[in-house]
Amino acid sequence: MQPPVTRPTATPLSPAINGAGGGHPLVPDNRTRVLVVDDSYFMQRRLAEILHSAPDLRVVGFADNGADAIRLAEKMAPDVITMDINMAKMDGLHAIDYIMRSCPRPIVIISSYTQKGSRAALYGLDLGVVDIVEKPSSSGVALDLQDRAAEIITKVRTAARVRVVRTLSGTPHAGSALVPPPPMGNADTAMAELVASQPPFELPTGVPQVIAMGASTGGPVVLQELLRVVPHEFFPPVLIVQHLPEKFTREFAGQLDAISSLEIVEACAGVRMRHGAAYLAPGGSHLEINAHGCLVISDAPMVHHCRPSVDVLFYSLARYYGPQALAFVLTGMGEDGAAGALAIKQAGGSVIAQDEASSVVFGMPAAAIQRGAVDSVLSLEAMKQLLIKIGELAHAAAPGNASGHVVAGN
Numbered sequence: 001m002q003p004p005v006t007r008p009t010a011t012p013l014s015p016a017i018n019g020a021g022g023g024h025p026l027v028p029d030n031r032t033r034v035l036v037v038d039d040s041y042f043m044q045r046r047l048a049e050i051l052h053s054a055p056d057l058r059v060v061g062f063a064d065n066g067a068d069a070i071r072l073a074e075k076m077a078p079d080v081i082t083m084d085i086n087m088a089k090m091d092g093l094h095a096i097d098y099i100m101r102s103c104p105r106p107i108v109i110i111s112s113y114t115q116k117g118s119r120a121a122l123y124g125l126d127l128g129v130v131d132i133v134e135k136p137s138s139s140g141v142a143l144d145l146q147d148r149a150a151e152i153i154t155k156v157r158t159a160a161r162v163r164v165v166r167t168l169s170g171t172p173h174a175g176s177a178l179v180p181p182p183p184m185g186n187a188d189t190a191m192a193e194l195v196a197s198q199p200p201f202e203l204p205t206g207v208p209q210v211i212a213m214g215a216s217t218g219g220p221v222v223l224q225e226l227l228r229v230v231p232h233e234f235f236p237p238v239l240i241v242q243h244l245p246e247k248f249t250r251e252f253a254g255q256l257d258a259i260s261s262l263e264i265v266e267a268c269a270g271v272r273m274r275h276g277a278a279y280l281a282p283g284g285s286h287l288e289i290n291a292h293g294c295l296v297i298s299d300a301p302m303v304h305h306c307r308p309s310v311d312v313l314f315y316s317l318a319r320y321y322g323p324q325a326l327a328f329v330l331t332g333m334g335e336d337g338a339a340g341a342l343a344i345k346q347a348g349g350s351v352i353a354q355d356e357a358s359s360v361v362f363g364m365p366a367a368a369i370q371r372g373a374v375d376s377v378l379s380l381e382a383m384k385q386l387l388i389k390i391g392e393l394a395h396a397a398a399p400g401n402a403s404g405h406v407v408a409g410n
Helices: 041-052 066-076 092-102 115-127 141-147 149-161 186-196 219-228 249-259 310-320 338-346 363-370 380-397
Strands: 010-012 032-037 057-063 080-083 107-112 131-135 210-215 238-242 263-266 277-280 286-289 295-298 325-329 350-354 376-378
Touching (some): 032 066, 041 057, 057 066, 066 092, 080 149, 092 107, 107 115, 107 149, 131 149, 249 263, 286 310, 310 338, 338 363, 350 380, 376 380
Parallel strands (some): 032 057, 107 131, 263 277, 325 350
Antiparallel strands (some): 010 057
16 A cells, blocks of 8 residues: 555655655656546545555546646646546536547546436546446445445556547537557457458348347447437337446436437336337346346346346347347447357347447457357447348338337247
8 A cells, every 4th residue: 555645736646655766766667647536535545545456557646626637637648537526616527528628538437426427427428438436425435435446446447448539529429539449469360350250240030029239338429329320110129238337327328318219218127128119227237138028127146247237138138039139249348248149149149249440448349259159240330220220121020010019038
């Protein structure tokens, strides 16, 4: 653990505090440099302790408001910024907007949940924020924050690999501020060969009865792009797992509903799927489907440290819908969804993986490809065209099924 740090309003840390100095020559330090932005001195210290517990991370400065965050981001060019939302003088959202337009850096939001704050955090994803961690409430904050140490460290590490670009304006969808990291060498050559071996995708006979999408880092923007083009009439029901903190998913469902012609809601237990609707797994709970086409919500153990888990949803589709299911494995870190995708393919269903060029993090699609679970690897634009085609086929094949219930599975 690092020695105590006396913090003025905003400051970079001295070399001695970061492990250098003390009369010894400075040596190259390749650790990821993190700027911590939070208006609570206590929270700054707790986050610094967590980040310093990882051998490859170091905190290089603190800011307690958005204006100082901008100044230090420009002065220090940190590898990653952790950003609170609700702060005096200038809030985190305005700081994110300015930073992404002037000196873009990978940003992870670490903020307490409020309805207003959750909207701001999700808006931040549109501006180029890499991920969100929900800050615990003030009661028991030390213990709760320590419980999330692994999540914080993992998301900061992932953010450090993401390359961000300057946004054209503060308006969402002016162009994604996140782009995939550069290729890493031989592993990428092997993956390219696997992707090249995938045959062109063709829809199997008939329209899928159910479509599932699983995503993590970078997923919110991709899901908005996909669901924006989907026609409402006759479109098969869509089930979605997006890794987000608990309490943020209802707000995200509302955000998706506002830009899509589908009716998009946070999933509730017992609801029967219907055409023209999409259901987002609630944060902190798994989403499944049963043989009767009804949604099942559970607090079963985490899978791949995730709840909701893409694998859990995909396994239920493989079991009850098999050849009638179409699954999309979208951008995200880790391997959640790979095993479930293989189960869907083995049951006769179809699986699409997002390509590396349009993925912010290629972890989840790559894991599915490596398992042989994928029928085709498509760009974001190609996936949009596929959904449009499905809508056209569904309209032609089932003119009487608009907003009708889905038939039961196998």
